[in-house]
Amino acid sequence: MTFSPDSKAARVPQQIPPSGIRKYFDLLLTMNDVISLGVGEPDFPVPWHVTEQAIYSLTKGYTSYTSNSGLLELRQAVSLWLHSLYGLLYDPEGEILITIGVSEALDLALRSLVNPGDEVVIPQPCYVSYVPCTTLAGGVPVSVATRPEHGFKLTPDALQQAISPRSKILLLNYPNNPTGATMTQDELLPIADLVERHDLVVISDEIYDRLTYEGDHCSFASLPGMKDRTILLNGFSKSHAMTGMRIGYAASNRTFIGLMTRIHQYTALCAPTTSQMAAIEGLRSGAPAVRKMVVEYDQRRRFFVDGLNAIGLPCPLPAGAFYAFPSITPTGLTSEQFSERLLLEQRVATIPGSVFGQSGEGHIRCAYATPVPNLRRALERMEEFIARLERRPARPSIAQRVG
Amino acid sequence: MLTERDLAILEMLEEDARVPPAEIAVRLGIQEAEVRAAIANMEKDRVIVKYKAKVNWEKADEHRLFAFIDVRVTPERNRGFDAVARRLHRFPEVHSLYLMSGDHDLTVVVQGRSLKEIAAFVSEKLAPLEGVQGTATHFVLKVYKDDGDILLEEEEDRRLAITP
Numbered sequence: 001m002t003f004s005p006d007s008k009a010a011r012v013p014q015q016i017p018p019s020g021i022r023k024y025f026d027l028l029l030t031m032n033d034v035i036s037l038g039v040g041e042p043d044f045p046v047p048w049h050v051t052e053q054a055i056y057s058l059t060k061g062y063t064s065y066t067s068n069s070g071l072l073e074l075r076q077a078v079s080l081w082l083h084s085l086y087g088l089l090y091d092p093e094g095e096i097l098i099t100i101g102v103s104e105a106l107d108l109a110l111r112s113l114v115n116p117g118d119e120v121v122i123p124q125p126c127y128v129s130y131v132p133c134t135t136l137a138g139g140v141p142v143s144v145a146t147r148p149e150h151g152f153k154l155t156p157d158a159l160q161q162a163i164s165p166r167s168k169i170l171l172l173n174y175p176n177n178p179t180g181a182t183m184t185q186d187e188l189l190p191i192a193d194l195v196e197r198h199d200l201v202v203i204s205d206e207i208y209d210r211l212t213y214e215g216d217h218c219s220f221a222s223l224p225g226m227k228d229r230t231i232l233l234n235g236f237s238k239s240h241a242m243t244g245m246r247i248g249y250a251a252s253n254r255t256f257i258g259l260m261t262r263i264h265q266y267t268a269l270c271a272p273t274t275s276q277m278a279a280i281e282g283l284r285s286g287a288p289a290v291r292k293m294v295v296e297y298d299q300r301r302r303f304f305v306d307g308l309n310a311i312g313l314p315c316p317l318p319a320g321a322f323y324a325f326p327s328i329t330p331t332g333l334t335s336e337q338f339s340e341r342l343l344l345e346q347r348v349a350t351i352p353g354s355v356f357g358q359s360g361e362g363h364i365r366c367a368y369a370t371p372v373p374n375l376r377r378a379l380e381r382m383e384e385f386i387a388r389l390e391r392r393p394a395r396p397s398i399a400q401r402v403g
Numbered sequence: 404m405l406t407e408r409d410l411a412i413l414e415m416l417e418e419d420a421r422v423p424p425a426e427i428a429v430r431l432g433i434q435e436a437e438v439r440a441a442i443a444n445m446e447k448d449r450v451i452v453k454y455k456a457k458v459n460w461e462k463a464d465e466h467r468l469f470a471f472i473d474v475r476v477t478p479e480r481n482r483g484f485d486a487v488a489r490r491l492h493r494f495p496e497v498h499s500l501y502l503m504s505g506d507h508d509l510t511v512v513v514q515g516r517s518l519k520e521i522a523a524f525v526s527e528k529l530a531p532l533e534g535v536q537g538t539a540t541h542f543v544l545k546v547y548k549d550d551g552d553i554l555l556e557e558e559e560d561r562r563l564a565i566t567p
Contacts, residue, residue, distance in 0.1 A: 025565045038565035045558075128567045177567075295411070299430035306429045349564055372430075 016132045020355035024339065028349055035378045037366040038349040040177060042241035042322070044296075046278070047289035050240060053281035054274050062273055068265040070098025070249070071276045077283040078249050085209075086219040088227065090251045097257050097264060098271045098279075102207050102248040103129060104264070105233045109203045109250060110137035110169070112259035118168040123154045124357030125325075127177050127205070131357075134171075142167070145359035148327065151316060152179035156190040163198050170200050172220055175208035178356045178365035179325040180318025185218040192223045201256075202230045207248070208321040210239035210290055213298045217320070221251070228253045231260075238321075239290050240282040245275040297322050300368045300375060307379040308366075312386050322369045325353065329362045331389050339364055345388075346381040405450065408433065409441055413450070416442075420454040459554050461546065469498065469514055469543040470521050472529065473507035475536040484508055487534045496524045507539070518542070 021038075028034055045051070069075060075092035082088045090096050099105040106129065114120065114137040122130050124143045134141040144162040146152045154172070170191075174183045183191075195202055204220040221230040235248025248271075250260055264270075301318065308315040308326045315326035328338045335352035342348050342364075353360030368375060405413075411431055415422055424442065428435040445451045460467040479486045484502055491511060492500045499512040511529065515521035521540070530538050546554050 019567065021565055021567055025563070028564045034564060036564040039562050040566045041562055043560065043562070299415075302432050303426065303430045351565065372426075 012136060016135060019128050021128065021351060024343065024349060024351065027340075027343060031343070031347060034343070034347045034349055035370075035374055035381065036349040037368070037370065037375075037378055038351050039367050039369060040323075041243040041369065042238060042293065043369045043371065044241045044289075044293050046242050046245070047240060047282070047286055049285045049289075050242070050278045050282045054245075054278040057277035058274055062277055064273065066098075066270045066273050066276060068261055068270055069093075069096070070271055071273075071280070074098055074276050074280050074283075075249075077280055078251070081283050082219075082232075082251060086222040088219065088222055088232075088251070091254075094254045095251060095257050097250045097261050098276060099235075099248045099250060099264065100268055100271050101237060101246040102205055102233045102235045104268060104271075105235075105248050105250040105260070106130070106203065106205060107133050107137070108260040108263050109231045109233065109256070110134055110139060111263055112256055113169060113201055113203075114139035115168075117166060119164060119166045120169045120171055121159065121162050121167055121200075122171045122357075123158075123173075125152070125176075125178050125353060125360030125363070126171075126357055127173055128355060130171055130173075139169070140166070143357055143359070145357075146179070146181070147359070148316075148363070152176060152181035152325070153183050153187055154191060156194055159191060159194055163194065163200075167198060167200060170195060170202045171205070172202055173205040173207075175206075175212055175217065175320025176323075177208065177321055178323050178351070178353065178360065179363075180321045180323045182212055182214070182217070182318075182320040184215065185223070188218055188220060188223055192220070192226050195229060196225060200229070202226065203233065204230055205233045207233070207235055207238050209234060211294060211297060211322060212320045213294070213301060214319040231256055236279050236282050240279075240286050241293065242275070242278065242282065245272070245278055247271055247275040247279045297368070300370075300372055303372055304366070304368045304375045304379070307375070308382075311379060311383040313382070322367055324366045324368060325360075325363045326366065327362055328364055331386065333389070335361055335364055342382065342385055346385045348378050348381045348385075405445075406441075408437075409445060409450075412438060412441055413445070416451065416454075457550075457552055459546075461554075466516050467514060468517065468521060469512060469546075470525075471541045471543065472511045472513055472525060473503075473539040473541075474509040474511055474529065475538075476508040477534045477536055478508075479534065487532060490532055491529070494524070494528060496521075496528075 075096045078096055079090050079092045082090060110133055116138040118139050119142045120134045120139045121142050121144060123146050131141045142162050144158050146154055202220055206219060209217040221227045221232045231250055231252040233250050236242040305315050305317050305324050308324060312330055313326035313328060315324050318324055328335060335354050339350050339352040342350060351365040353363035412427055415427055424438040425435050428438045476484055476487050478484050491497055496513050496515060497511055498514040501510045503510050513521055513524055525538055525540055
C-alpha cells in the first residue's frame, strides 16, 4: 500500500492558511535591486556590548541548559526593569518566565488559558500570528476592526460589540504592528473597565514599548486592577535589535506563569543560554544604544511619512513602532494589487494591509527600519508608480495578466 | 549655549554634511527657516568649522602614508609647549597635532607620499626644531576605523527581505 503523508496530517494545522507574506517573499527572491520596506525588524546590528557579552559567555563555556524559567539573574534584571519603567512589581521567582521570543510566550499564554471554544478578541489589523495561534490553541478568534479615523486605536464601543458570554481573552498589541498606533493611559482606562466588567484576561504584547515617539508607553498591566488580569509579553528583538537571538519574556500572576512554565519545560526546556546572557547585558548597558535607535527611527518616521503624504498616499504620523500604514485607496487598487505591482514595476517591497486582517485592506505596511537614503529612493520609485497610475486608471496586475 | 535641537542638527550633519536643511526640518519636525538660522549661528561661532568629504585614500589609489610621531619637548618658560606646537602646525605635512599626557608631549600625525618623504620631514624639519628632545615615528599600516567611520567593506543587510 502506498503511503500518503497527506492522509496522516492533522486537520487543524492543515486548515490554517499559509502566511500572506510568503507569496511576496518568493516573488522577491527572483528579483534584483529591490528596496525593501517589508522587513519587520531593526536594521541596526545588536549593540556591540551585547554581542561581545554573548561571545564572552560562549568562550567561558556557558552553553548548558538554564532553569526552565530562565537564568535567575535575567529574571531579576527583567523584574527591576519593569519596575523602573512602569512601577510594576513581579517576583523573579514565579511571576516571570524567559521565553524564545514573544512568539513562544504568546503561544504559551494562549495554550495556558484557552479551553475549546473560548473566544479570543483580537483588534485588527494585527500581527500575523495572533489568529493562527488562537486557532492552534483551540480558541475562537473574534476580530474587532480598528479604524483609520480612530488612528487604529481600539475604542470601547468596538470592543463592547465584540464581547460575548464566551469571551475570555483580549489580545492587545500597542505600539502596534502593522499600524504604528499607540494607546495612552487615558485611552486604555475605558478598555480596562470593560475588561473588568466582563471578567476578561488580557494578553498584552508590548514588544514595541521602547519605540514610542510622542509620549511614553503605558503598560496595560500598570492600570488599576489590571496586573493580575494581564499577561505582559515583551522581549529584546525590537528594543535591542536582537531578533535572531530569539529572547523574550512573560510576566503575570503565579498561576498563569506556572502553567506557561509547565508547557515551556516540556516543549522548549529553556530559552537559548547565549541569548539569555546577551539579554542580561542588554538590560545592563543597552540604554544608550536604544536611545540612539529611537532618535534615528523618529527622524526617519517624520521624513518618510512626510514623503508618503507628498506623493499622494495619505498617512497620519504614527506614534510608535517602525511602521507607516498609509492608505492606498486613492489609487483605486486593492492592497494586494498595489503591493504586487509596486514590487514588480518599481522594485519596492511593501506588505498589503489585508495580510493583517480584513480591516487592513486599503492600506499597505511600510517598515521604515531602513536608512534615510533608502527611504528617499523608495519614495521616488513610489512616486513614479503613482504618477503612472494617475495617467492610466487601474488595470489587472502584471501577475494576473502573465499568469 | 547649544540647544538640544542644535545638537540633533550637528549629529545629522556630522553623519552626512550634504543633508539639505529642508530634510533636516522634516526629520526633526521643525521649520526649515529655523534649521537655516541654527546652522548659520553655529557656523558663525565656529561650532561647525567646515564641510568636507570623507575620503578613503587607500581606494583612491593615491599614495598617501600616515605616521604617528611621538615628540618629547622641553617646555619653554611661560609658554609651555605652545611655541613648538605653533612652529609645527603650519607645516602642510602635519595632518593633526595633539598635546598628550603620558611619556611624551606632542603627537604629530604626518601625511606624506612615501616613507622617504616622511623620514625626511622628521629628520630635517621636526627633530632639529629648538626644544625637541627626541622623536619616535610609527607608520600606519592599515586603517580600520577613522574618525568614527569604519573603512572596511560595507556590511551587507543580512535580514530577510520580508518578515512579519
